[in-house]
Amino acid sequence: MKVEKEALLKTAEEMKNKGFSYLVKITAVDNISSLVVLYFLRNLNTGEEETLEVELSPVDASVPSIMHIYKAADWYERELKEMFGIEITGRSAPRLLLEKWNGIEPPLRKNFEWGKPYKAMD
Amino acid sequence: MLIGESWLVSLLNSPSPYSEVLGLFAYAVFVGLLVIVVDYFLGWLERKIVAKAQLRHGPTMVGKFGLLQNLADFTKLLAKASYLPKRADRLLFTLALPFMLALAIFLILLLPLVPSFGFGNFASSLVLVFALFSFTPLFIFIAGASSGNKFAEIGSQRSVLMLLSYELPMIFVIASLGILAKSLNLFAIVQAQSKMWYIFFLPIGFFVFFISMLAELERSPFDLREADSELIAGWLTDVSAPSYTLALFLDYTKTFFGSLLMAMLFFGGWLGPVLPGLAWLLVKALIIAFFIMLVRATAVRMRIDRVLRLGWYVLLPLAVVNLIIAFIV
């Protein structure tokens, strides 16, 4: 199901109320012209699945945090920030999963330069 | 052993005063050597017993039956670098372990190993042994607090807490033994078992004493110190390899002491037909050590608060019950 970024929080709440209480994964795909963030939700009682797709522009990408709705979103959102450079708004700045990186392009983007030397934080 | 005994006795019975001192000295040296040999043997025994419980062989290659394995390991440990953390108190930290070892060997020296001679042959030797045994938590605390390491401090606090809690049931039990034997002289207690070993009179006492001794020796299931996943190595966290040799040696010396004590207090010490007294004592002590090590192979570690509960709420009342039984008997 395609969702606009602005409608994300409302849609997530609706899903939770409909019984989709289990968050399976938040991930993202870098199609070079756009960045798609995917939320996999599941209803444990009926086994139904639902996917929310949010399309973002690759420049200044950000999504609101759904941590207050789904507690499991915490670490997944950290991973989004880390790997894709997508800012998560509405929560305290997530601690990076892999720490002590400095000055690297988000690795899972397609414009990541292989072999570019970087200086690790000390 | 028999030759040694009579040699000592004849030496003591000779008129010159120097011979008495020489006799005592010779006895002390003999005990020291005995401790070294038995400790080494206990180390080998532990590895073999634990291995057999785990369906494997244990050391087999170095020396016949793997007897030289521990020698090889100790040599390797001694060859490593010795260092101290910056915040450690050099003097206290370096001295803590040797003092503990000296204390442990001194305690064994006080025990009645042979019927005719010993340092502990005076009226309240049992009390003295336990009074000195209670110094162990003090040294553990010093070792932990002086090592300049948070883990070691916390670890030593936990160990001290456990050791102090478990001394009380032991004291009650030895009081009950003194009541039975009508004396607090270790030699008299062993001699008084010539008709019937005390284990048959006071089985609860033995049970309480065995478990408390396991806690005092910091052995499984009370081995908080060795909880690798938790506080690395408790108060031994910062000892470097050569001193760790001392720590291992200390561990086995204390185990030897514990087994000897239990053999003397409950199983009649040196009493037994045919064989010389010392041989019987060693056999009984080794059987008890066997069970101590078997517990290590099979027990799950207890949590510290459960350990303290066991000491205060279970063992202490049982020890009191035991005392009452001793009065009745």
Place this chain on the structure above:
Amino acid sequence: MGQALQGDGLTTKINVGPIHPSTHGVLRLVVELDGDEIVNVEPHIGFLHRGVEKLMETRNYMQDLPYVEKLDYVAPEAYSEAYISAVESALGVEVKERAQYLRVVLLELQRIASHLLWLGTFLNDLGHFFTVFMWAFADRDKILRLLQEHAGARMFYVNMRLGGLNRDVPPGFEEEVLSVLGDIEKRIPMYESYLEKNEIFMERTKGIGAISSHRAIELGVTGPVLRASGVNFDIRSSKSYYVYDKLNFKPQVVSSGDVFARYKVRMLEMKESIRLVREAIRHMPPGDAVGMPIRLIIPAPKNKEVRVYRETPRGELLIYMVAGQQGPYRVSFRSPSFINLAALPEIAKGAHYADLFAILGSLDLVIPDVDR
């Protein structure tokens, strides 16, 4: 059960460093303690991050197969099978029927082996001195030998091919499997009675780290941890794949949600896996089980977006793959250990310090899976 812990509010931070004497893998926990009570646990991960998801984008489909296996060194068969299924879905390749049964046999054998390893390391964490570890590894070794007979390797098998396996089983394989299963079936009650009658084990695991089913769903935990809290959900029955529905698979659920329940779920799962393997061997049709041989150039994918749900021994694995021409455009793994570890701070709050390791052991984490 301990009494309520009373600290004085002064906390100290302890570092359970990335190097452990116990076999967890490189995981760093910063534990904030108030006396003996855990106030907060902060897992620091990333020590084993190898950038697998990015690396896989640069290789072909079959070249990527060993990458996926290295994600879980305890149960590599499960991951490699999941990945091959994803590629098969992308290319539209059907799995031969005999291969389906054979895959189930291998997967369930892997599950038994993984749970046996878990049992040994869990007991080590509790302070037991390697005894159950040695016994469990002796049993696991029998299973690894079986898998070696088929795949040629004891650990990273790489025996999955598109549409089947790399080769069929050697003659006499079925009898050996049944005999090994018979041995293990006799040993599992021995483990259970040894542990459940051990009062120290029971007091270290009963009531520790309990989470309700509602909380478990909220935290997003998966696998045996979820089923131990009373949530009846297993991919093998909800989104049944291969022949699990024909073999009448039943998820094993325990409702108490504590460390003991997670232990019990895994023991029950081992028994269920033994039954499944026996049924699968009995019903295995004759025929061909060999899949396509490895070719680096394969036909272009039919489905662009693929999702594969599998139940690994640790929990639910989701592979979301956007298929490219010769290799994946994007692979995303939803690893069970990742989310189970994320739930650790919540589960461990308020527990005694020593309980942290019981809880950590009961979650059955493998760190390469967390870090990818």
